[in-house]
Amino acid sequence: MQSNVFKTRYLLFFIFFSLIIFFLFFPITFTLEKKGQIIIFSSGYTNILLFDELSFDFNNNKFFFYYKLPYHDIQILNIINSPLRMQKGENLIQKQNRKSSAMVFYKDSHNLFKFDNYYYNRKWLEAKVKDVSSFLHNIGPIEEKVYILHLEMYRSFQILPNVYIISSFKDLAHELSHYFFGYQVKADANSTWHELLCEVNSVLFLRSFSRYRYLKELELKTVGFYYEPYGKSVINFLEYFNYDQERIFELERFILKNYKSLDDKEFENIIKKF
């Protein structure tokens, strides 16, 4: 009888101890943001990826139990090794809901401009947001909230699915097209088909809404200003489709409807059918 009690106690102790070890290396985290200050509470060793507002790069950081992080305009935070992430913040515009996504905090989240489900931080973006929204409708609907943030950075990028950082108007259609090609249809790690399609969309968008930027873009792509697939590949693609926007949209809708993920080889096969 007594030995059974010992056994049960031993077992309980063992389970308890194992759980502590587990949550030490796969920590439960609670991230809280208030007034430009982010605090992360964690049950153990935590590995995070952070955005550096000065260099515009991502830095890796590791800590135990507690981390405090001020930010100025924007902070992008990916908690790499946490299986359970609780997230709360007055300026939290996107939660990290999978490993490859990230939390995004934007200081002025309550003063953004709004059109439909699009939120943007500059008044002058309004007309362009309306244009890009009607352009994207040709491909498919975007029902989630979309945040378009114009920031003084040297490059544009997205933190899928909701946040699009734009450094130039030229990149608007490219970045937002990643909602379809990159997010809704995932791209294989070694593939570039999604970059090609997004860049094709960017050129088509400019053709409709800024003739001058369009012609300039064609010229830059022809003279090899960009590395591939952002340069000559885009021109070749457009030529293959005779610059026929409707046919290209048809292809994009086909991919969106029929694929959850795609690699370059299968993409080539699809193109041959069009």
Ligand SMILES: [Zn+2]
């Ligand atoms: Zn891209």
